[in-house]
Amino acid sequence: MTREVPELMDLTEHLFELDVYRSRGGYKAARKALGMSPVAVLAEVKDADLKGRGGAGFPAGVKWGFIPRDGEKPVYLCVNADEGEPGAFKDRWLLTHDPHLLLEGVIITAYAVGAHDGFIYIRGEYEAAALRLDRAINEARAAGFLGEKIFGTEFGLDITVFRGAGAYICGEETALLESLEGKRGEPRLKPPFPASVGLFRCPTVINNVETVSNVPRILRDGSEAFRKLGRPGDGGTRLFSVSGAVVKPGLYEVPVGAPLKDLIFEHAGGLPPGRTLKAVIPGGLSAPVLRADEIDIPLDCDSLFRAGSMIGSGAVIVIDDGTSMLDVLGIMTRFYAHESCGQCTPCRIGTSWMRKTVVRLASGNGNMEDIDGIARVASAIKGRTLCPMGDAAALPILALVTKFRTEFGSRIEECRARNRS
Amino acid sequence: MSHGFAPIVLDEVRAVASRFPRKEAALLPVLRVLQRVTGALGPAEEKLAAELLGLEPVRVREAVTYYALFRQKPAGRHIIQICINLSCSMAGAGHSLADLQTRLGIVPGETTPDGRFTLLTVECLGNCDQAPCLMVDEDDHGRVQEEELDEILGRYS
Numbered sequence: 001m002t003r004e005v006p007e008l009m010d011l012t013e014h015l016f017e018l019d020v021y022r023s024r025g026g027y028k029a030a031r032k033a034l035g036m037s038p039v040a041v042l043a044e045v046k047d048a049d050l051k052g053r054g055g056a057g058f059p060a061g062v063k064w065g066f067i068p069r070d071g072e073k074p075v076y077l078c079v080n081a082d083e084g085e086p087g088a089f090k091d092r093w094l095l096t097h098d099p100h101l102l103l104e105g106v107i108i109t110a111y112a113v114g115a116h117d118g119f120i121y122i123r124g125e126y127e128a129a130a131l132r133l134d135r136a137i138n139e140a141r142a143a144g145f146l147g148e149k150i151f152g153t154e155f156g157l158d159i160t161v162f163r164g165a166g167a168y169i170c171g172e173e174t175a176l177l178e179s180l181e182g183k184r185g186e187p188r189l190k191p192p193f194p195a196s197v198g199l200f201r202c203p204t205v206i207n208n209v210e211t212v213s214n215v216p217r218i219l220r221d222g223s224e225a226f227r228k229l230g231r232p233g234d235g236g237t238r239l240f241s242v243s244g245a246v247v248k249p250g251l252y253e254v255p256v257g258a259p260l261k262d263l264i265f266e267h268a269g270g271l272p273p274g275r276t277l278k279a280v281i282p283g284g285l286s287a288p289v290l291r292a293d294e295i296d297i298p299l300d301c302d303s304l305f306r307a308g309s310m311i312g313s314g315a316v317i318v319i320d321d322g323t324s325m326l327d328v329l330g331i332m333t334r335f336y337a338h339e340s341c342g343q344c345t346p347c348r349i350g351t352s353w354m355r356k357t358v359v360r361l362a363s364g365n366g367n368m369e370d371i372d373g374i375a376r377v378a379s380a381i382k383g384r385t386l387c388p389m390g391d392a393a394a395l396p397i398l399a400l401v402t403k404f405r406t407e408f409g410s411r412i413e414e415c416r417a418r419n420r421s
Numbered sequence: 422m423s424h425g426f427a428p429i430v431l432d433e434v435r436a437v438a439s440r441f442p443r444k445e446a447a448l449l450p451v452l453r454v455l456q457r458v459t460g461a462l463g464p465a466e467e468k469l470a471a472e473l474l475g476l477e478p479v480r481v482r483e484a485v486t487y488y489a490l491f492r493q494k495p496a497g498r499h500i501i502q503i504c505i506n507l508s509c510s511m512a513g514a515g516h517s518l519a520d521l522q523t524r525l526g527i528v529p530g531e532t533t534p535d536g537r538f539t540l541l542t543v544e545c546l547g548n549c550d551q552a553p554c555l556m557v558d559e560d561d562h563g564r565v566q567e568e569e570l571d572e573i574l575g576r577y578s
């Protein structure tokens with residue numbers, strides 16, 4: 001298979017072993033970076049326009065730039081591997097198949113921001129991935145790529161793998177920090193941002209697995225090559241987890257800005273025979289849904305934002321005509337009601353209220369006024385919570401009940417008819 | 422400090438605790454180990470974690486009751502976690518769940534009378550291209566067909 005673009009995804013077998021990773025040129029970028037000044041490494045990544053791949057899409061180099069230099073407090077690096085967004089499985093792939101790529105990215109990132117302690121927060125359910133990562137860390141330590149005097153320089157770094165314990169909200173960066181400190185994963189008020197007051201109240205950089213895994217190739221190929229792969233201000237390629245009603249669900253890598261339609265119909269093979277496209281959730285369950293006539297857009301942060309949605313963590317869920325949007329609404333409301341940490345009243349009460357309303361609708365004891373009520377409650381949550389989870393619940397629910405209002409009308413009638421009979 | 426825990430358990434817990442730069446950061450890892458070796462995080466486990474890490478007992482209780490993977494009562498010998506989120510539901514997770522309930526004679530949250538299986542529903546295991554998916558203990562099972570369920574369950578005695 002010829003490669004259209006230099007890829008992040010390397011399908012070489014046994015790549016998770018250090019020898020194989022090194023035979024593919026592994027750890028050369030880290031060696032190169034440690035021969036540069038930290039400021040030069042940071043500038044290279046900043047110039048690459050690498051946007052965060054975890055959901056918020058904040059430029060990684062800019063985030064690193066907020067870390068105070070030569071402060072008295074230690075700087076911490078946290079890798080967010082708490083992949084919990086429904087539909088996303090890209091970080092699982094990277095951790096399982098290419099853990100040394102992540103470690104190489106961690107070394108470079110830590111060097112650029114002056115961190116000597118790194119934490120990788122990996123979700124509790126990712127057992128196989130965590131074992132691979134543990135093994136890779138031991139190999140890297142034995143080879144002198146972690147620990148003291150890495151590559152014979154004065155730079156030292158150690159990494160601790162931290163296992164989550166089943167809480168979606170811990171993917172939110174300040175909740176992740178609370179969890180790392182042994183507390184309930186309740187998000188913090190921002191500002192102060194983690195770059196100034198983070199883990200143990202010290203300056204902290206938090207980046208997603210895919211974001212950090214892109215760092216080695218930026219150092220290897222240069223920022224310009226990376227930037228050119230994508231769109232202005234949004235460089236590189238992205239991994240998309242495609243699931244739902246497609247012939248070939250799976251993980252696909254395309255340049256930032258590639259057409260969403262191509263991802264679904266070419267890479268993922270389109271819909272199964274006899275099914276037609278109804279809607280697409282382009283960035284994980286929290287991303288507002290797009291109707292079938294709205295998917296002619298490029299896959300980059302700005303284009304998805306302009307379309308009223310978000311690229312999120314690159315989890316594309318394809319919905320066919322055989323799927324009831326009332327069922328989709330039921331899953332969404334159940335999910336957010338379950339995962340709300342309970343700290344902010346609008347999110348705690350609102351998500352549960354919406355959940356109960358959908359259960360009642362499905363039992364045939366509701367009408368379209370309930371749909372209007374759900375829209376009102378979602379609007380009341382929006383913008384009124386400490387962390388982005390309030391919006392993550394409100395916006396997709398609002399989009400669903402607005403764009404598929406007609407279908408909700410007929411589904412509710414069906415439920416009422418079933419209840420009467 | 423004697424809690425009736427075997428020395429090997431205490432050694433493992435202390436080893437985990439020592440890996441973290443601050444004691445409180447070791448709470449989740451310590452609870453994880455304790456749950457694995459004792460089966461559940463009851464009052465004795467909470468007390469041990471609190472004393473070992475110098476934390477108020479309430480801090481430990483807060484964590485135990487917050488995180489979905491922690492449990493205060495023992496589960497069955499094997500834990501089935503079946504995903505019921507969107508991609509898995511579209512691929513028939515509802516049928517798999519109904520089938521499992523019939524086979525096991527329990528509903529989610531319950532344990533079979535022989536103590537063999539605990540059935541739990543979960544929101545997304547991050548394995549959506551393998552929908553419908555489930556986990557038994559720490560093993561992933563993907564693209565699960567109803568006719569395979571007997572064979573899968575049979576591997577766990």
